[in-house]
Every structure is written in C-alpha cells, then in structure tokens.
Amino acid sequence: MRQFQNDGLTFDVRDGGPPDGEPVVLLHGFPQDCSAFDRVAPLLHDAGLRTLAPDQRGYSPGARPRGRSPYRLRAVTGDVLALLDAAGLQSAHVVGHDWGGAVAWALGAWHPERVRTLTALSTPHPAAAGRAVLTSDQGLRSSYMAAFQVPVVPERLMLARDGAALRGLLQNGGLPEETAARYVDRLRKPGALSAALAWYRAIPLAARDSVGRVSVPTLHVWSTGDAFLGPAATAMTRRHVTGPYRLEVLDGVPHWIPELAAERTAELVVEHVRTAVGAPG
Template identity: 35%
Template sequence: MDLTLEHHDVRTNGLRLHVVQCGPADGPLVLLLHGFPEYWETWHKQLPALVAAGYRVWAPDQRGYNLSDKPRGIRNYTIPVLAADVIELIDAAGRQQAHIISHDWGAIVSWYLAAQYPERLASTTIINVPHPAAEARNLWRVPTQMLHSWYMVFFQLPWLPEQWFKRRNWWVARRLLAGTAHPGTFRPEEVERYVAAWAQPRAITSMINWYRGLRYSGRLQWPRIKGPLQVIWGKKDIFLKARMAELSMQQCDNGQLHFFPEATHWVHLEEPKAVNDLLLKFMAASPPATT
C-alpha cells in the first residue's frame, strides 16, 4: 500500500486551502473534515485504512486553520460559506460526488451539506456532533447540555478567547486535547504539531471565528436528510450528551447511529479499528455517482 502524502494548495471559493491527498487517483473520493481545534492530521489513523480500501482521500486544513488561507472578518466563517468550500473541493477534484467523513465543527458543516446538497454527497459520516436544528429545538429536553455548552457563548467575545488560549504557552488549548481524551490519545510530539498549527499567523482568531460566524449565518433551512448518513458517537464526550445523537436521528430518513460507550469526543482516535470498519462498510454500500 502506497501511503504517500501529497501536499497541495487548492483554490476554492476564492481561497487557497492546503489539502493533503493520498490514495489512487481514480479511487472514489473521500473528504475528511476536521473540527476545532484540529487540522488535517486528526485523521492520521483513518488514512491508511481508506487508502488500502482504494479511496482517493482529501484531508484539507479548513479555512482559517493551519496552512490554509485565513480571511479576515467573521462573515467569512458562516455555515453556508464553509459548506461552499467543501462543494468547491469536490468540484476541484473533478467529481460529481464524494463521501464525507467529519468530526466536531466539520460535522456541523456536514449536517448542512447533507441537508442542502444531497446530490453531491455519496454518504455522510458524522462524528460526535448533533444535528444543529435538533440541538436547538430539543435543548430544553437535555438541560445539562446548556451547562456543557458555555464555551460557545464565551467564544462570541472579542479578543479575550484568543488570549485565554495563548496564555502559558497554549496551556488551555493543550488541556482541550489531553483533558478531553483518554490518556495517551495525543502523544507529546503530536500535541506540539497542534501547537504549531494554532500558532500560525491569525490562526487562532480565524478558528474561533467559526463559532462567531454562527450569529451571522441567518435562519438556516434544514430540510430532512434523505441520503445515507451515519453518526458515530463516543458516549464519554464531556461536552455533548449522547441523547443529542438520538434526537438527531429524527432528522434523517436513512440514518444509522453507532455508540461507543467507553470512547470520548475523540472516538476516531481512540477506537480507530472499529471506527474504520464502520466507515468502510458504510461507504461501500453507497458508491458515488460517476456522472
């Protein structure tokens, strides 16, 4: 198996996105969409399995992250804009459809893509993020979730969240990784690469702007999701309650839910073999359109 990682700059939606590509050039396309505070390398335990199965994999640093462009202004980070980046990546690959695998904020964008662009997605995999409309509509049914979502309000403040993250050599951000995952999930050298990504010029502000952009995203439309979609969920996520995953299934006509009782928010890193098996089985059942 050739796991050569190709680093490319791809023009999309008026920006330059750094995209790591691997796998056979003619294989079905898989896009891996990371979340906060990640970058493309969060998928390093998925890449070998996907390539071995014959997929062409694109793992971008999403806008505002690591080596990709970081436009100024909060309105450049609304959900429709972020979704347009993904659609144009599929276009740039010369494909009609792609499989989407997504975690955290990448999964929020993927929920929107699955609702608004079903014809461009062969399948959608969501990891540890509920359907936004289901979350908003049913938050009162999970009152403890409001307490666990305090950071979303805090991130709306100007400049203070950035300083909070940077202080003491990124101590808070480091804890956001190590303190929310099982011990050993992030090796010290991996954490240092994350720190290097956060320290890129304007990166931390651009990353937090994904949260700030929510207030400029408008009243988004969330039609029912008809295409194949699976949710993979670590039940020991300290931020998001598993009940929200169950409620999210009510938004899907063709949805599957897989719980990992002992995994955290970082289930794709903690249980890679089982997660990869689910990914490959699910995608094999929904091959992308070729025309």
C-alpha cells in the first residue's frame, strides 16, 4: 500500500516488512510525519512484523481539510479504521507517539475489536492527562497548547525566518537539529502547519469524544527527559486500563522516543506483540 482513502481524503502510507507478518500500525504526532519511525520500522521488519505507517490527517498533502472540526479525535481515529479496512485487516497492533498516542488510546477504548495490542509512546491516557493539567505542573508543560488556539498568529511566528522559532521549540525539547529541520521544511508547505495545529484547535471539542477505559493489552512507554508530558499523568494512566498493563520508563530520553530510542522502542514493541499473540481474546 502507498495510499488509502477516507472521508473524501487521500492519505500517504508506508507499508513495509513481510506481508504475512503480524501487522503493526505506527502513528506519529506533532510536528512529525511517518518518518518519525524510520529507525524503528526496519527493526520490526527484522523481527517478522509488517508495519503500516501513515502520514496522518493534516500531514498527508491530500488530507488537509480546513477548520478544526475535521480534526476531532473521532475523525482522526476513523482514518486508522479506514487504513485497516484498506489493508484487509480486521485488527492490528497499534503504536502511537504524541498525538498518535492519543489516537491509539481512543482506538483501544472505542474499537477494542480492531486493536490486538496498544503501545502508547510518551502519551498518557487522555483522561489522566486532563486530570494532571489540574493537579500538577502539567498545565505549565502544556501551556503552548493554549497559545496554539489563537488563529493565524502561531503560524506566522513559528514560520518566520524560515521556521526558526519552530525549529528552536523542537530542539529545545531535545529533537536533533537535522530532524527538526526536516519536519519544519515539510510544515512550511502551504497550509501544512495550520492543518497540523488544527489537532490542537479541536481540543475544545473534546467533550464530545471522551475516551473511556481500555481493555486491550497495553504498553505505556514514558521518558524522564520529556519536557512536554510529565510524570503525574503517567502515574494516573494505570487507572484507565482494565486489561493487562505495563509501564516502561526510559531514563533521560527526551520526548522524541521513536527517533531517539529506536532500538529500545522496537525491542519493547516486539516483546509486547509476541506476548499477546495467541493470548485469549
């Protein structure tokens, strides 16, 4: 597969590894694209797993609807269901980082029959994140999300001087300069950054898309060097999982787990997949 369609939109996707391998969907976050998993995917292929890594809504050039409503969690979750359908898969293992992690949590809660295992990289359960904003320093860590709600201005500021401000934000958060530059160059395309920020601008609509408890086997990977997502929400996430749950903490790794801890990420995903394969349910 190179592309699939949903909701009148066309998505780019990288389909790699053995076609008959256990399927693993890899979901990137902001401001990444599917290349966030470029170091992880080959290691999963070597372990006999097939990977499907889409450029999500707003990141695929053919999937950039205007406004914020098309980026509600229900909508972006529907894109992954469409990917599974296009691939002829009843279910798959789902790995998500950052916003991709939020999509993974929603899939596990709303469509457990389509999720063989769930792996959330960095991202806590949405309900735990919401609680942590009110009870810990997570509100301060997430303050940039409020700034993103302002129309037009964030795009102008972040893309001024060839995207210097956005590159600085990413590098200050631990992303290597070369990787940050690659993501920024892509977001400098017309409409690309506004589409990516629409995920944040849809947050006020989240009351309609409450994510409940998750019953599928879940691996949560968090890193102590994460400047954006703190320990409070991570600690509370276990309360929102009724199925098998494991928390793995990576010491000193920044937020960008797929890029900066690829080998350990792949090891954990392979172990998680193999543990669940053949398990009842």
